Amino acid sequence: MKRMPVNFREKFDKFDDHWSPKIIAQMNDYHFKLVKFQGEFVWHKHDDTDEVFIVINGEMSIEFRDETLKLKKGELFVVPKGAEHKPFAEKECEIMLVEPAGTVNTGDTGGSLTAEDDVWI
Amino acid sequence: MKRMPVNFREKFDKFDDHWSPKIIAQMNDYHFKLVKFQGEFVWHKHDDTDEVFIVINGEMSIEFRDETLKLKKGELFVVPKGAEHKPFAEKECEIMLVEPAGTVNTGDTGGSLTAEDDVWI
Numbered sequence: 001m002k003r004m005p006v007n008f009r010e011k012f013d014k015f016d017d018h019w020s021p022k023i024i025a026q027m028n029d030y031h032f033k034l035v036k037f038q039g040e041f042v043w044h045k046h047d048d049t050d051e052v053f054i055v056i057n058g059e060m061s062i063e064f065r066d067e068t069l070k071l072k073k074g075e076l077f078v079v080p081k082g083a084e085h086k087p088f089a090e091k092e093c094e095i096m097l098v099e100p101a102g103t104v105n106t107g108d109t110g111g112s113l114t115a116e117d118d119v120w121i
Numbered sequence: 122m123k124r125m126p127v128n129f130r131e132k133f134d135k136f137d138d139h140w141s142p143k144i145i146a147q148m149n150d151y152h153f154k155l156v157k158f159q160g161e162f163v164w165h166k167h168d169d170t171d172e173v174f175i176v177i178n179g180e181m182s183i184e185f186r187d188e189t190l191k192l193k194k195g196e197l198f199v200v201p202k203g204a205e206h207k208p209f210a211e212k213e214c215e216i217m218l219v220e221p222a223g224t225v226n227t228g229d230t231g232g233s234l235t236a237e238d239d240v241w242i
Binding site for chain 1: 172177185
């Protein structure tokens with residue numbers, strides 16, 4: 001069996017769309033996903049799970065109801081289960097998400113920015 | 122509540138020892154850990170869980186019984202549950218591990234390189 005590392009740069013170069021996470025790896029029942037953010041997402045929450053954001057390139061913000069958190073390359077943040085949040089990025093940035101398989105990007109909010117939750121790249 | 126991002130550089134600068142993972146974040150029942158590797162670890166496996174390696178800086182190898190996988194900065198690999206493996210790094214490298222809380226670094230092998238599994242940094 002030939003094992004292959006997952007290279008973030010190679011994977012990011014394969015897509016251009018924003019707010020649409022692509023799965024790159026599975027660990028137990030969890031998915032590692034890459035996504036490009038630009039502009040403003042929707043307010044939402046995930047009632048059943050925490051969600052990890054890791055900035056691979058660029059910078060982004062996560063708005064909470066009481067403050068805005070800035071995240072830059074080389075930083076990680078865990079959005080707790082049930083916490084309303086809204087991702088934002090002034091310029092395009094490259095993000096890795098870690099969350100349970102089947103987690104929907106727009107959480108309880110839904111709407112037009114809802115992406116398929118099982119797209120591998 | 123003041124939320125703080127976890128900055129990998131700041132966390133790595135806080136320790137010098139090798140093969141001793143430090144927890145930086147928890148997502149549900151999973152831990153994100155930073156660790157510095159240099160030299161050769163022990164053959165071991167984790168019978169109950171997959172284990173994710175992400176190279177933050179430098180490069181490392183994971184020996185399997187049938188091949189050796191090289192991983193460099195910006196690459197990720199999931200070691201499947203039950204797979205015997207031995208991490209190796211010629212020069213010091215900086216790694217992030219993702220695995221269930223309580224996972225022991227030496228798996229089923231134990232021995233003198235076994236680290237505490239609940240050290241936060």
